[in-house]
Amino acid sequence: MTYTPPRFVTGLTCFICGTTYPYGNIFTCPECGIDGILDVQYDYDSIGKRITPNSLALRGLNHWRYEELLPISSDSVIPHLHIGWTPVYDIPRLAKAVGVQKLFLKDEGRNPTSSFKDRASSIGVLKAAEFGFETIACASTGNAASSLAGLSAAVGLKSYIFVPERAPEPKVTQLLIFGATVLKVQGTYENAFDLCREGCEKFGWYNRNSGTNPFLVEGKKTAGLEIAEQCAAAMPDWVVVSVGDGCTIGGIGKGLQEMKMLGLIDRVPRLLGVQAEGARPIVDAFVSGQDLVPTDTNTIADSIAVGTPRNWRRALWQIEQTHGEMIAVSDEQILEAMRITARLGGVFGEPAGVTGMAGLQLAVERKIIRSHETALVIVTGNGLKDIHSAKQAAGTAISIAPTLDALAKALDTRSKTGA
Ligand SMILES: *Cc1c(COP(=O)(O)O)cnc(C)c1O
Numbered sequence: 007m008t009y010t011p012p013r014f015v016t017g018l019t020c021f022i023c024g025t026t027y028p029y030g031n032i033f034t035c036p037e038c039g040i041d042g043i044l045d046v047q048y049d050y051d052s053i054g055k056r057i058t059p060n061s062l063a064l065r066g067l068n069h070w071r072y073e074e075l076l077p078i079s080s081d082s083v084i085p086h087l088h089i090g091w092t093p094v095y096d097i098p099r100l101a102k103a104v105g106v107q108k109l110f111l112k113d114e115g116r117n118p119t120s121s122f123k124d125r126a127s128s129i130g131v132l133k134a135a136e137f138g139f140e141t142i143a144c145a146s147t148g149n150a151a152s153s154l155a156g157l158s159a160a161v162g163l164k165s166y167i168f169v170p171e172r173a174p175e176p177k178v179t180q181l182l183i184f185g186a187t188v189l190k191v192q193g194t195y196e197n198a199f200d201l202c203r204e205g206c207e208k209f210g211w212y213n214r215n216s217g218t219n220p221f222l223v224e225g226k227k228t229a230g231l232e233i234a235e236q237c238a239a240a241m242p243d244w245v246v247v248s249v250g251d252g253c254t255i256g257g258i259g260k261g262l263q264e265m266k267m268l269g270l271i272d273r274v275p276r277l278l279g280v281q282a283e284g285a286r287p288i289v290d291a292f293v294s295g296q297d298l299v300p301t302d303t304n305t306i307a308d309s310i311a312v313g314t315p316r317n318w319r320r321a322l323w324q325i326e327q328t329h330g331e332m333i334a335v336s337d338e339q340i341l342e343a344m345r346i347t348a349r350l351g352g353v354f355g356e357p358a359g360v361t362g363m364a365g366l367q368l369a370v371e372r373k374i375i376r377s378h379e380t381a382l383v384i385v386t387g388n389g390l391k392d393i394h395s396a397k398q399a400a401g402t403a404i405s406i407a408p409t410l411d412a413l414a415k416a417l418d419t420r421s422k423t424g425a
């Protein structure tokens with residue numbers, strides 16, 4: 007079947023040299039190479055006539071409600087899974103513990119495969135179909151892979167996922183249950199990444215790999231569009247997000263900016279980007295003002311353990327646009343954030359999922375964020391994805407004999423030790 011091009015997309019502009027290319031199946035600027043990530047441009051004048059508070063009020067509560075602002079063809083068959091419009095919770099107890107006026111959590115663990123990545127994969131599978139691919143591939147053991155496997159199953163695409171040999175069993179199982187072909191590459195993640203790219207070229211698969219696919223960021227953008235609508239009555243001073251490749255924060259920033267451009271909000275919140283101490287190349291580039299220097303990684307927040315981020319320029323640009331900040335947190339602070347997010351907020355995030363919360367706490371301690379200010383933290387992934395780390399944060403159960411006596415003794419000990 008042939009697809010009509012997305013109606014409101016006007017072109018793809020290189021983030022480095024500014025050249026605009028016509029819409030099509032390209033990833034990066036031919037002149038600038040791998041760094042020349044393309045940014046999707048839209049006809050905002052026409053979109054502004056269609057996306058209004060009144061028209062939005064009539065639309066479905068999922069991320070397809072912004073169809074004019076997405077690079078998708080009107081012929082695309084939208085996956086049936088519920089993507090986006092994740093809840094925003096106002097949690098006074100958590101605000102008080104952290105020391106801000108108001109604290110909101112947006113729970114991305116509520117997406118179909120339990121992470122933010124579903125926003126991007128849902129666009130990726132539509133692009134694959136539109137450009138005539140029957141198979142889509144990626145290299146990852148993390149949320150990008152499980153999300154791609156789930157969304158591919160939903161739309162009937164074949165998926166090939168390349169994982170390094172040492173990929174944890176639970177994550178490999180999540181891929182297999184969705185029917186993905188999982189290839190365990192005898193080597194490192196880099197070996198898996200390279201083999202996937204070569205496989206895509208040789209066998210004609212669509213590549214969902216990197217931060218370099220310009221259409222995936224547009225999917226991530228919808229979280230920013232949603233925040234604008236969900237918080238219109240009380241826009242937070244800060245939006246806080248964990249950062250790996252930089253696509254998530256870049257997309258959210260773009261979405262918020264677009265909503266301001268369309269007149270749906272009058273102010274864009276400041277962005278706080280948070281990395282783990284053990285994987286902080288973008289924080290270092292933010293501080294130094296120099297080009298990014300790749301690093302080794304060592305953190306429990308595996309979903310943001312990225313030593314060579316692809317989309318750091320966009321992340322930094324988007325943060326600077328809002329006079330935002332960046333900060334790095336330790337694994338200890340991430341585990342503490344996992345506890346308080348769950349115990350005071352009732353939301354269970356994976357380590358990278360609560361890294362934003364850890365960053366907010368540290369930013370308040372350092373007076374980057376003040377006690378009279380308000381913040382929205384995006385919890386990017388569900389805690390059940392990484393039980394091993396959660397166990398480090400959670401403590402242990404009390405083992406007792408099945409008698410009231412034993413119960414009373416255990417409760418007594420507990421109240422004395424506070425354990
Ligand atoms: C991928 C991911 C991120 C970071 O997104 P980037 O685009 O790599 O910056 C944060 N949290 C979770 C749970 C993720 O899976």
Ligand SMILES: [Zn+2]
Pocket residue numbers: 020021022023024025035036037038039042
């Ligand atoms: Zn270029």
